Amino acid sequence: MSGPNRMISAFVREFVIPLVLFLLLRSLLSGVFSRRNQPAAPPPAPSGGTLHKDPICGTYVSADSAIALTVKGEQVYFCSRECWDKYHEGSRP
């Protein structure tokens, strides 16, 4: 009478418990590190104005804080200089 039950308990002991401990430890560690590495910059608050979609990363940015660019008579807005650069890289021949 030591068939499947014993196999299951062995499986739990050898695999499930270490896995759970590992995940628990990892979430504890990542919690500590993410708190430590959190940037001091405040989150981008919507400070009024119309929101425009950044065509590179898809973030919505307000016209005040965005980097604006006029392309063929249309205003294009970017959340950051990085996206602005990427846009120009993409349009380059």
Ligand SMILES: [Zn+2]
């Ligand atoms: Zn962006």
